[in-house]
Amino acid sequence: MRRDIFQAIADPTRRAIIALIALQAMTPNAIADHFESSRQAVSKHLKILTECELIKQEQKGREIFYKLEVEKMKEIDIWLEQFRKIWESRFEQLDALLLTLKNAKK
Amino acid sequence: MRRDIFQAIADPTRRAIIALIALQAMTPNAIADHFESSRQAVSKHLKILTECELIKQEQKGREIFYKLEVEKMKEIDIWLEQFRKIWESRFEQLDALLLTLKNAKK
DNA sequence: TATATGTGCAACTATTTGGTTTCACAAAGT
DNA sequence: ACTTTGTGAAACCAAATAGTTGCACATATA
Numbered sequence A, B: 001m002r003r004d005i006f007q008a009i010a011d012p013t014r015r016a017i018i019a020l021i022a023l024q025a026m027t028p029n030a031i032a033d034h035f036e037s038s039r040q041a042v043s044k045h046l047k048i049l050t051e052c053e054l055i056k057q058e059q060k061g062r063e064i065f066y067k068l069e070v071e072k073m074k075e076i077d078i079w080l081e082q083f084r085k086i087w088e089s090r091f092e093q094l095d096a097l098l099l100t101l102k103n104a105k106k
Numbered sequence C: 001t002a003t004a005t006g007t008g009c010a011a012c013t014a015t016t017t018g019g020t021t022t023c024a025c026a027a028a029g030t
Numbered sequence D: 001a002c003t004t005t006g007t008g009a010a011a012c013c014a015a016a017t018a019g020t021t022g023c024a025c026a027t028a029t030a
Helices: A012-023 A030-032 A041-050 A070-105 B012-023 B028-032 B039-053 B071-104
Strands: A055-060 A065-068 B055-060 B064-066
Touching: A012 A030, A012 A041, A012 A065, A030 A041, A030 A065, A041 A065, A055 B055, A070 B012, A070 B071, B012 B039, B012 B055, B012 B064, B028 B039, B028 B064, B039 B055, B039 B064, B039 B071
Parallel strands: none
Antiparallel strands: A055 A065, B055 B064
16 A cells, blocks of 8 residues: 555645645644545545655644644656657757748748 | 546646647657557547647558647636635735835835 | 468557545544 | 534445447458
8 A cells, every 4th residue: 555646646626625724734624624524535645645754744733733844845747857868859949940931031 | 427627637647648748749660669557548548638629630651640739738727827816915915024124224 | 272470450458547445554633 | 621613534326437258340351
């Protein structure tokens, strides 16, 4: 039952949770209020997100606030890096082409 | 059976396939050679990736070359944007703090 | 034409997933 | 002390997932 970040963000509800608590830490009940499914279902999502360290807990009395570990999100960014290189090089190629056409016009 | 990009990249084999064909288009058999699982299993992954338009087919005789649609990968980048703002703003805050400390020293 | 090759699809299976209901337990309020 | 509130964990369930094997079919090659 090992989970990675990519599996964690695969579920739309979990992505919504991440976006929700990105701005401010929230309790499970507060989070669950934003969704159709039960608090327990949300709680399971929180557990999965916690397991892969995308979110962290902050206990305050009997309430637990979950907050996003935005640094962890960078791992997705790092993975994207290899493809960013490709699509950026395509832009450069396009730029070069446009430049050539422009010069040819002269 | 609707799939989105995030679900598509959730599977490690599919991420490996994406990375593999990012550099050059490949046939299913050539791709399958890189993995433990059967050609049919790889073929199913290719189908899923095709369905959400992360890859495209190019027929050449009886061979089909699959190539990455790198533009589609940008959708992940776009989703990340909202979090990038947060982690960049943290850097700015840190910069500001360091600047304050530096000025205080003077 | 007969055979080999490259590929997709259907059927079946074990495992994983996301959800629900029920329970346990600690902290706060009465 | 009793009740309410906030939470996690266990048991169970339907659906989805990733894999396999077997088959069909078109395109090359002998």
